[in-house]
Amino acid sequence: MKYRSLSICLFCLALLCAGCLAPADGSSSKPPTQEVVVFAAASLTDVFAEIGTAFTATNPQAAVTFNFAGSQQLASQLAEGAPASLFASADQRQMDAAVAAGRVDPASVALFACSRLVVVASGDRVAALSDLATPGVKLVIGADAVPVGAYALAFLDAAAADPAYGEPFRAGVLANVVSYEQSVRAVLSKVRLGEADAGIVYATDAQAVADVAVIDIPTQLNQLAYYQVAPLRDAIAPEMTREFFSFLLSSEGKGLLSAAGFSTDCASATPE
Amino acid sequence: MKSTPFFRSANSHSAQNRRPVALRPSLEIWRGMALPLLAFLLLPLAALLWRADLSQLWVHLADPVALQAIRLSLETTTISAFLIVLLGTPVAYLLARYDFPLRRVVDTLIDLPTVLPPAVAGLGLLMAFGRRGWLGAPLELLGIEIAFTAVAVVLAQLFIASPFYVRAAAGAFASIESELEQAASLDGASQWQVFRFITLPLVRMSLLSGLVMSWSRALGDFGATILFAGNFPGRTQTMPLAIYLGFEMDLDVALALSVILIASAFLVLMLVKWLLAGERE
Structure with missing residues (x-):
């Protein structure tokens, strides 16, 4: 019986809390009229949220909704017909998949930012790049389908061809991989939690967190991630989508991207 | 309080509470109203089976x-099932037969994993x-x-799945007439013998279905x-994980695994039904 009265008390408390948390309606005078739905690579999570805020500040009649996930997942969703306005991919391959699915006009694709790879480490088992191949180290990278995973494998290929590292390095690193994660943010989380000793992510992801050590990958082995964006052929709110697209490529958009650690002058360089 | 397993309650009542024949004319109406949900539940499964090329099923399943x-x-579910019986049966018996402090809290805790998001x-x-x-560091x-x-895979399964067994087993233990067990124990059977030769045979089918x-x-x-376990082919990548990844890499393999x-x-x-x-008869 005493549990019953206890549970009644808890229930009342929950009701009270719900009352306090209920949004005070009526404050927003005009409902936003045009909703831009942005499908963006997981590594863009923080910077796109900022860009979205800045965009709606200059376009009060716009609302921006984001779907952040691994680019490969977004490309699959688009191929299955998910309604969206804009697709920002972390690599060419997944943008090509969206083009192949007929959702994107290849002529409308724009390169808007670049990032490079770094190794993030927690704990003291990985202090230098060569430690990645030390037996017993637990390493997480992105799955092959995930852009950051494909870039990580390309880095290992480059290292295998480099006499300073060689094939044993690649083999040793791959033997240490304990999980192929679904997005770059999942890789970062596993390292931050200390579940893995190290992971390979974008420099921009590592910059956003303080609790991991960052180990640079030499430029000659590093892989540039080319971020590409395109409005969809059947975009939701096409006019506002174009506005968002130009905002992203404007000096204000570039400023926010640079502040988050992305390079924007790679836009002149052509992806291979 | 007797707890019945929730997935059993529906069909165990339907047998006895069937409406008299006189009310049957309304069957047509009910059938019409039942159709939308039935169709909705069936549609995705039908679409999936349609899209999966069944003639190529074996080819895709032969994919490494x-x-x-x-x-x-x-492998992992077999080990999980073994652990669930070993560790779950005592919990079920305890809940069904004894009253102890915080019993209702424990009873609620057992149900918690079934309603929690697995994430x-x-x-x-x-x-x-x-x-x-807490335990990972000392271990x-x-x-x-x-x-x-794979140990992490088993632990995840144990956490998510064991409540279904415990709930079914507790319901079954609670449904046994205690006179039967008392009679056996008056005839000199030990506690273990009562459990092994009287209680267990009576609830065998319910335990198995749970x-x-x-x-x-x-x-x-x-x-x-x-x-918890991550994604590594052959080590922690179970069928649902392979389906999720396959959705992005090879839809045909994902569809074959789904089938x-x-x-x-x-x-x-x-089998459960x-x-x-069989046990009721």
Whole structure:
């Protein structure tokens, strides 16, 4: 019986809390009229949220909704017909998949930012790049389908061809991989939690967190991630989508991207 | 308080409470109103079976990724099922037969994993058994590593699936007339003998059906496994994880694995209904 009265008390408390948390309606005078739905690579999570805020500040009649996930997942969703306005991919391959699915006009694709790879480490088992191949180290990278995973494998290929590292390095690193994660943010989380000793992510992801050590990958082995964006052929709110697209490529958009650690002058360089 | 397993209550009542024939004319109306939901539930399964090229099923299942996933799923769920019976039966018996402080809290806790999002379970398991978790850190000092191994897969399944068995078993234990057990014990049977020769045979089918249900739930887990055990082909990539990844890499393999899971889930549910019907007669 005493549990019953206890549970009644808890229930009342929950009701009270719900009352306090209920949004005070009526404050927003005009409902936003045009909703831009942005499908963006997981590594863009923080910077796109900022860009979205800045965009709606200059376009009060716009609302921006984001779907952040691994680019490969977004490309699959688009191929299955998910309604969206804009697709920002972390690599060419997944943008090509969206083009192949007929959702994107290849002529409308724009390169808007670049990032490079770094190794993030927690704990003291990985202090230098060569430690990645030390037996017993637990390493997480992105799955092959995930852009950051494909870039990580390309880095290992480059290292295998480099006499300073060689094939044993690649083999040793791959033997240490304990999980192929679904997005770059999942890789970062596993390292931050200390579940893995190290992971390979974008420099921009590592910059956003303080609790991991960052180990640079030499430029000659590093892989540039080319971020590409395109409005969809059947975009939701096409006019506002174009506005968002130009905002992203404007000096204000570039400023926010640079502040988050992305390079924007790679836009002149052509992806291979 | 007698707790009945929730997936049993529906069919165990329907047999006795069937409406008299006089009210049957309304059957047509009810049937019409039942149709939308039935169609909705059936449609995705039908569409999936349609899209999966059944003639190519074996080809896609022979894909190494699919084979590894099937093997890993079977191995881990078998171990999970064994652990669920071993560890779950005492809990079920305790809940069904004894009153103790905080009994209702324990009873609620047992149900919690069935309504929690599996991702929450995965995160909780990480906090407890992860390398920096409460138990994970001391275990690692002993050289036992759980994260990213098949052990993590089993733990995730155990957490998610065991309540289904415990609930079914507790319901079954509670339904036994205590006179039967008292009679046996008056005739000189020891407590263990009463349990082994009187109680257990009476609830055998209910336990088995609860086990099959919870095995099926373990087989289907995605959220807890991917968060806690990660994704590595052959080591922690179970069938649901391979389906998720296959959605992005090779849709045909994902569809083939889905067909297997649908078929096995269907067989499991039929088996449960058959076992329970058998016990009632």
